[in-house]
Amino acid sequence: MTSVEVINEAEDSGPSGYAAARLRLLNEKERSGPPRRAALARLTDEWLAALFAAAVQEQEVRGAALVAVGGYGRGELSPRSDLDLLLLHDGSASPAAVAAIADRIWYPVWDLGLALDHSVRTPAEARKTAGEDLKVQLGLLDARPVAGDLGLVASLRTAVLADWRNQAPRRLPELDELCRERAARQGELQYLLEPDLKEARGGLRDVTALRAVAASWLADAPREGLAEARRTLLDVRDALHLTTGRATDRLALQEQDQVAAALGLLDADALLRQVYEAARTVSYATDVTWREVGRVLRSRAARPRLRAMLGGRAAQPERTPLAEGVVELDGEVVLARTARPERDPVLPLRAAAAAAQSGLPISRHAVRRLGEAMNARPLPVPWPAEAREELVTLLGAGEPTVAVWEALEAEGLITRLVPDWERVRCRPQRNAVHTWTVDRHLVETAVKASELTRHVGRPDLLLVAALLHDIGKGWPGDHSVAGETIARDVATRIGFDRADVGVVATLVRHHLLLVDTATRRDLDDPATVASVASVVGSASTLELLHALTEADALATGPAAWSSWRGSLVADLVRRVAALLAGDVPDEPDQAAPSAEQERLAIEALRTGEPVLTLHTQHETPAEDGRPEPVGVELLIALPDQPGVLPAVAGVLALHRLTVRAADLRSIELPSEVGDGAVLVLNWRVAAEYGSLPQAVRLRADLVRALDGSLDIPGRLAEREAAYPRRRGVKAPPPRVTVAPTGSRLATVIEVRAQDAPGLLHRIGRALEGATVRVRSAHVSTLGANAVDTLYVTDADGSPLPDGEARQLAEVMEEALR
Template structure:
C-alpha cells in the first residue's frame, strides 16, 4: 500500500488524490505529533507545488511565488488548520494574469472544504501592510517558500526581518499590549476548565509571540521546557480536531475524555493537568521575556541621558542589599557576589523571602543557580523555617516568586508532597484556580489576616497545606491531615505546633459547612464544633483560615452573609470553650427588621415581606456595591410554607443563593406565646429586574390558600425548556445526619441546583407529614447543600426508621 511518505514524493495534483493521502495520514496511528504535522505540511506543499506550477504555466506568469505564512509557514498543520498562503509577485505580470493564477490555486483548496487565509501582494505591498498591521507582520516572520521564483520570497523574508528588528522598540510594546488584551478576554489557560488552547494566556498565541520576540534580537525567552510545552499544546489541538471533526481550539468538557483517549492519556483530569503544565511553562516564559523586553527598552531610553550626565562613561549597575547574600539589581532580586549556593542551604528560601518582601521578581538565572543548592537538613533549621513563613506572609508578591521556583522544580524539592497537587484541576466552577495555585492564593489571603491571630506562622503554613490531600482517595481533609503533620515536623515545628497545623487541615471546612448547613441555635451544633476544635487559640486560627480559604476559592464562596454566619458560630463556640452557658435552645429574632416583620405577621395573620439589596462593606475609598438581595418573609407558623415560598420564588425566576428558615416564639397581646416562621433568603434575578415585593406577597397568599398551583406551573415551564444534551447532572443524594441534634432529625440534601429544587424538597417533607423546625440552604456554583431540621408534629425527633423513610421520599421526589 502507498504510504504518506510515498505520496509526498509525487502526489496526485488533483484534489481527490491529495484528499485521500491526507485522510490516510490523519488516521495513521503510528505517526502523530510533530512527525504527522510535518508530514501534513510536506503533503500539502507537494500538492500546492503541482497546482501552482500548472497554473503559472497556463497563466503565463513569471516572477511569482507561493509562500506559506503563520502556522503553515512553521510547518505546524493540525488536522483542521487554516492554510495561510501569500501569492507573492514582482509586479512584472499584468493584474489579470496574476488574478487568474490566484484563482487556479485558491479554488481547488476551497473545493476540498479547507479553510484558506489568502492574499496577493508584491514585496513592497507586503512590507507596507505589515507596517500597518502587527498581526500581518507576525505572520510574515514565519514566511516559508513553497514553489515559484525564490527571489521574491528571499527578498521579503530579509526585508520583513530587518523591519521587525529596526521597529522592535515600537512594535514589541504593541505586541505586549496585544497579548495582555487577549489574556483579559480569554483568561489564563492553566486555570480554565474549558480552555482555548490558542487564545488563552499561556497558549499557542503566546508561544508564537515569544518566537517573535526572539526574532527581534532584543530579548529571548527561557528555553527550558518551552519547546516541549508548545509541542504538547499542539498535540492536544491535533487530537481535539480529530475527535470533534471541527477546527476548534476550545477544549470543551464533553470532548476531554475523547481527546485523552486519542492521546493515550489515562483520563480527562490527567489531560487537563498536562495542558496546565504546558501553559504554566509558556506563561512563565512570557512573564520573564516581557520583563526583560521592558527592562532593555527602559535602559535604552535612559542611556543617552546617563551618558550626558556622566560625560560618556558607562555607569556600574546599582546593587542594593536585601538580605544576606541577596541584592536588588535592575529591578530584580539577584545573588550577591559573595553568595555561596554550594554552602548555604537556606539561601533559596532567604532569596525568595527577600524578593517577595521587597515586591521584586526574582531573576530566572538566579533561580536556576539556586536549584543547585544543597538540600536542607531535616528538620529544617529555625532560620530556614522563618524565611519560609516570611515568604508565605509577603502577600501578593509571593505568587510570582513561587511560580519562579515552580519553574525550576524548587518547590517539590522543598515539599515533595506538592507534586500531587501541582497543576491539579478542580472540576468545580466555584474554584478559580488549580489546587496548587489555590493553596498559594490562600496563603496570600491569610497574610492579610495575621494580625487577628496569636500564631500567624501556623496560620500561613496551614493555609498553604489545607488542600494537600487532594488527589488521594477519600475525603481530602482526612487524607491531608497526616501529610500536613509530616510537612510541619519536617520544616522544623515542634510536635505540639505540628498537631495544630494538622488539626487546622483536618477541619478547614468545619466552620463554613456548619455555619451554612446547621442550626446554630441547636446546642448540639456548638458542642460538636467545640469538641473538634478543643481550644480558643485553634478556633481563632481556624476562623482566619476559613475566611482565607473561601476568599481564595472564588467570588461565589464568600460573602458578608456567609462571613456573619461563621462569625456567629465562632462566637458561640468560643463561649462554650470558655465555659459560658450555651445559647437558648429556641431561636429568637436577630435584628430589628426581623422583629418588625414578625410582629406585623402576628398582628395581621398573613405573610409580611421585605425585599432590599445587601451591600458589601466598602473597601478603602470605594462605595459599597450590592452583591445580592435579601428577602425576608414572616408569617404565623402553618403547614406548607416552605414549598409555597420556594415555589413562588422559582415562578418569579429568582435564584436562591442562600436561605434560612426558623421558627421563633413571640408573646401575643394576651400574654401567650405564638410561633412565627421567619424565612431569610439571599436571592438574585436569573435575568431581568427583580419583582416587586407586593407581587411576591400576593402570589404567596395564593399559593398558601391553594388558588395558585405552583407544581403544575413549574412542570409546564420545565417541559417547555428541556435539558440540553450533555448536561446530565449526577443524581441527588439525600442522607440522614445522625448525632447532629438532640432536638430534631437532620436531613441533608446534595443536588445540582435547578429551578424549583427547594420547592420539591418542601413538598416531599409536607407529604411525609413532618414539621420543618429550620432549614438552611447553601449554594456553591451549580451545586447546593440543603439541610433541614425536622420533627414529628408533636415536636419530637424522628426515629431512625422514620428518618430513613423521609430521606427516601425526598430523594425520590428529586429524582422524579
C-alpha cells in the same frame, strides 16, 4: 502507505486525490504529532505546487511564487488548520494574469472546504503592509516557499527580517501590549477548565510571540522545556480537531474525555494537567523573556545619557543589598558576588523572601543556581529556625509571593522543599466555584491570609496552614483527612514543635468546618455550637480557623464568599468563643418570639390570611463607614396548615429569589388574642438579579399557591426547561442522607443536588407525604451544587427514630429523582 505514496496519490488525482490522501493520512493511527503535521504540510505543499505550476504555465507568468506563512509556513498543519498563503509576484505580469493565477489556487482550496487566509502582493507591498500591521509582519517571519521563484521569496524574507530587527525597539513593546490584551480577554490557559489552546495566555500564540522576540536578536526565551510544551499543545489541538471534526482551539468540557482517550491518557484530568504543565512552561518563558526585553530597551535608552555623564565611560549597574547574599541588580533579585549557595542551604528561601518583600522578580539565573546548590546540599531536616522564618516571610509578603513562588516552581525548587507539592502541582479543580488549580489556590490562600495576620496571635501557623490546607487533594479519599497527615509531616519537617504541629494539623483537617456548619446547620441549636467547640478546643485555634476560613473562601473565587457567608461564620465563631469561655447558651425553645413576629402572628390569626414583611439586613459598618447589606429578611405569618413550605419556597422561586436560610416555628398566642396556632417563617433571601419584588405581589401569589389556584409545579417546570445546561454534561443524581449531628432538638436531613429553580419547593413537596414538621432549613449553594439541610421533628416536636429518619431520607431521594 508511506508519505511519498500519499503525495503521489494527491498529484495523480488532483483535488479529489488530495482530499483522499489527506483523509488517509489523518486516519493513520501509527503516525501522530510532529510527523503527521509535517507530512500533512508536505502533502499540501505538493498539491498547491501542482496547482501553482499549472496556473503560471497557463498565464505564462514569471517572477511569481506561492508562499506559506504563519503556522503553515512553519510546516505544522493541524487537521483543521487554516491555510495561510501569500501569492507573491514581482509586478511584471498584468493584474488580470495575477488574479487568474490566484483564482486557480484559491477556488480548489475553497471547494474542498478548507479554511483559507490569502493575499496577493509584491515584495514592496508585503513589506509596507507588514510595517503597518504587526500580525502580518509576524506571519511573514515564518514565510516559506511552496512553489515558484525561490529567489523572490528569499529576498522578501531577508528584507522582512531586517525590517523586524531594525524596528524591534518600537515593535516589541507593541507586541507585548498585544499579548497582554489577549491574555486579559482569554484568561490564563493554565487555570481554565475550558481553555483556548491558542489564544489564552501560555498558549500557542505566546509561543509564536517568543519566536518573534528571538528573531529580533534583542532577547531570547528560556529554551528548556519550551519545545516540548509547544509540542504538547499542538498534539492536543490535533486530537481536538480529529475528535470534533471542527477547526476549534477551545477544549470544551464535553470533549475532554474523548481527546484524552485519543492521546492515550487516563482521563480528562490527566489531559488538563498535561495542558496546564505546558502552559505554565510557556507562561514562565513569556514572563522571563519580556522582562529581559524591557531591561534591554531601558538600557539602550539610558546608555547615551549615562555615557555623556560619565565622560564616555560605560556605566556599571548598581547593586543594592537586600539580604545576606542577595542583592537587587537592574530591577531583579540576584545573588551577591560573595554568595556561596553550596555552603548556605537557607539561601534559596532567603532570596525568595527578599524578592517577595521587595516586590521584585527573582532572576531566572539566580533560581537556577540555587536549585543546583540545593541538589548538592539540601536543607537539613528538621529545618533550622531561619529557614522556617524565611518561608513565613515569603508567604506573608502578599501578592508579590505569587510571581516568586512560580519562579521557584518553574525550576523545581518547591518540590524539593515540600515533596508532597508534586501531587497537587497543576492539578485541575472541576468545580466552577474554583478559579485556580489546586497548587495556585494554595498560594492564593496564603496571599489572602497575609492580609489577616494582624487578627491572629500566631501568623506563622496561619500562613503555613493556608499553604497546606488542600494539600490532600493529590490523594484519594477525603482531602481533609489525607491533608491532616501530610500537614503533620510537613510542619514537622520545617521545624515546628509538637504543639504547633498539632495546631497546623487541626486547621488543615477542619478548614471547612466553620463555613459548612454556619451555612448548613442551625446555629440556635446548642449541639451545633458544642460540636464545633469540641473540635477546635481553644480560643487561639478558633481564631486561626476563622482567618483560614475567610482566606480559603476569598482565594477560591467570587462565588465562595459573600457578606452573608461572612456574617454567618462570624456569628458561629462568636457563639463558639463564648462557649469556650464558659458561657452556656440557652435552649432555643426558651426564646420568646420577637415583637414583630408576635405582631404578624396576631394579624394573621385575625385575618386568617398570610401576612409578610420584607426588609434588608445590614452588618457592622465597613471601613468606609457604610453598612454593608448581608441579605434580605422575609417574615411570613399564617395560620398553621399543610403545604406551607413548598408553597412559600415555590413562590419565592417564581419571583427569582434565592433562599439562603429558613426558620419555621409555631406560635401559640394567648387565649385573649385568639385560639389557634400560627406558623411564623423567617427567611433570608436574595434576588438572583434585578430588584426585589414587592411584598404585595409576594403575598398575593402566596395566597393563590395555598388555595391551589397558582400552578407552581407547572410554572417552575417551564423555567427549568429554559434553565441553561452545558451540552453533554450530565448532573449526578441527588443524594439525601441523615447527618450525624448529635442534636437533641431535631433530626438533620441533608440534601445534595444540582442547583435549579425551585429545588427547595421540590424538597417541600417530597416531605408532604411524611408526618414530620420542618423546624428550619439552611441552604448553601456552591457553583452548580446545592446543599440543603433540614431540621425535622415528628408531630410532637421530637427527633425521629433512626429507622424512620433513614426511611424518610430514602423516600425524599427517590422523589427528587
